[in-house]
Amino acid sequence: MASFTLFHLFIAIILHVFLAATPIFSVSEQLSSSTIPTRFLDFAKKPETFDWMVNIRRKIHEYPELLYEEFKTSELIRIELDKLGISYKHPVAGTGVIGYIGTRKPPFVALRADMDALPMQEMVEWEHKSKVPGKMHACGHDAHVTMVLGAANILKQHEKEIQGTVVLVFQPAEEGGAGAKKVIEAGALKDVGAIFGLHVAPNIRVGEVGSRSGTLMAASGFFEATINGKGGHAAIPQHSIDPILAASNVIVSLQHLVSRESDPLDSQVVTVAKFQGGDAFNVIPDSVTIGGTFRAFSKESFLQLRHRIEQVIVAQAAVQRCNATVNFLEGEKPFYPATINDGKLHKHFQTVAGTLLGASKVIEVPPMMGAEDYSFYQEVIPGYFFWLGMQNASNERLHSLHSPFFTVNEDALPYGAALHASLAATYLLKHQNVVPFVEAMYNDEL
Structure with a gap:
């Protein structure tokens, strides 16, 4: 302990100040x-x-x-x-x-x-x-x-x-x-x-x-909707409530969410990739199922898009006298957040x-x-x-x-x-x- 002089202490203080201001690498x-x-x-x-x-x-x-x-x-x-x-x-x-x-x-x-x-x-x-x-x-x-x-x-x-x-x-x-x-x-x-x-x-x-x-990369989610109407003969559509027509209008309206509601500088995508309904050329089916994905870069835009997808599907189906249910499949296909790299x-x-x-x-x-x-x-x-x-x-x-x-x-x-x-x-x-x-x-x- 006696060998530790004032000179050593001075050097230690100088080194301490220097190292505190300088990144320490091994x-x-x-x-x-x-x-x-x-x-x-x-x-x-x-x-x-x-x-x-x-x-x-x-x-x-x-x-x-x-x-x-x-x-x-x-x-x-x-x-x-x-x-x-x-x-x-x-x-x-x-x-x-x-x-x-x-x-x-x-x-x-x-x-x-x-x-x-x-x-x-x-x-x-x-x-x-x-x-x-x-x-x-x-x-x-x-x-x-x-x-x-x-x-x-x-x-x-x-x-x-x-x-x-x-x-x-x-x-x-x-x-x-x-x-x-x-x-x-x-x-x-x-x-x-x-x-x-x-x-x-x-x-x-x-x-x-x-x-x-x-x-x-973007956040992504799935959706599936069932649009219910009333089936009947293709020759007498007035006796039916056509879910295929309703689903077609729904798909067109969903595209408006991106083209007319979202900021053009805030990239978003809604894609309907599934359309199932009817097995015959001359029979209007009782129901149609559609499904797809939606994507956005920000969490706020993603959640807003999810909200509007459900609103549009239900409301547009109602315009055509149909009713619709929307499932976002979160249990089996969870939403993926955006991929954001650390700076x-x-x-x-x-x-x-x-x-x-x-x-x-x-x-x-x-x-x-x-x-x-x-x-x-x-x-x-x-x-x-x-x-x-x-x-x-x-x-x-x-x-x-x-x-x-x-x-x-x-x-x-x-x-x-x-x-x-x-x-x-x-x-x-x-x-x-x-x-x-x-x-x-x-x-x-x-």
Whole structure:
């Protein structure tokens, strides 16, 4: 204690003032954060790593499973995590798997992949075509799972460098089942400080990514309405109350909600995609069922649109002497909030993706009216979602998401795996608990 002089005290005070005004970064961050993306991409591009990912993706593609039925997919994930020596929890939210890499201590950061397929018949003829009739991975979720497993492989190989815990989220039921909401309700992410997710993009080149700060995708909801009239013979319509005519007027009036009631600068969409009524050419049916979706970027606009959809359907049906009931299907198809990227994570993403790919390969994209259940995570955790390019160098046009001709360019897999791993590892370095140098000096002296 005697060795602690006034000179030491003076130096300690100066350092304390300096460090209080300066961001504190650990030595490991200074040495590693700038090199992590390149090292991780090199690892992901190794032939053995790439071939391993391709094999996993094709296995998942051959056996697509619909929402909350992802049993084979979940089993495959657990087998691969076991091989990598990664611990996990299962089941979570039904078929979900939550894996852990690192210290199992704070800080925590999460990577998310959705597992479910779509009820579609694949029309692409190739060796690994879906073996399940009427089911297909037409939205790239097989690639999403593969890339988070690829990130897990990278991170496990570099686990000693991870200053915290990476949480791997393999969630069910993105396609209308709000699996993300159930993962949150299960308490699987209560300690997580940030979460990252991606989606393959057929219209962005391989080696490029697209995203933005703030609103990226819209809020979305479903509606279904039954319009009841009085059936009868087509030759004597005066003895009937025609629900088909009423439903037709309803559909036209619903479009006026966007064209004449909403602010042209506040994007909204109402789409009627279902119209069922009548089985004969000469018989007016008793009832008609219509259904569709509605979308908006702001919560206020979304709720107003919901309110007006119900009003218009009921009132327009009444004009034609029919009555109508409206169901928003919230129990089976919950409303999806807007996907809104955290501003601080946007800067983090730009830095990491720019280092890994080059700044010119990080593209600012406009918001779109599609919806993602990833948005449920963003309501409770700072989150960031981005598009991963798949278009090859020849610019050959790929089919859109949800097309029976949709294909995945597997050359994108290393980029997605390395980006996931880099975003998580560098986030943990930036947010690890650091003991200030002044405190350490006092402890040494005292």
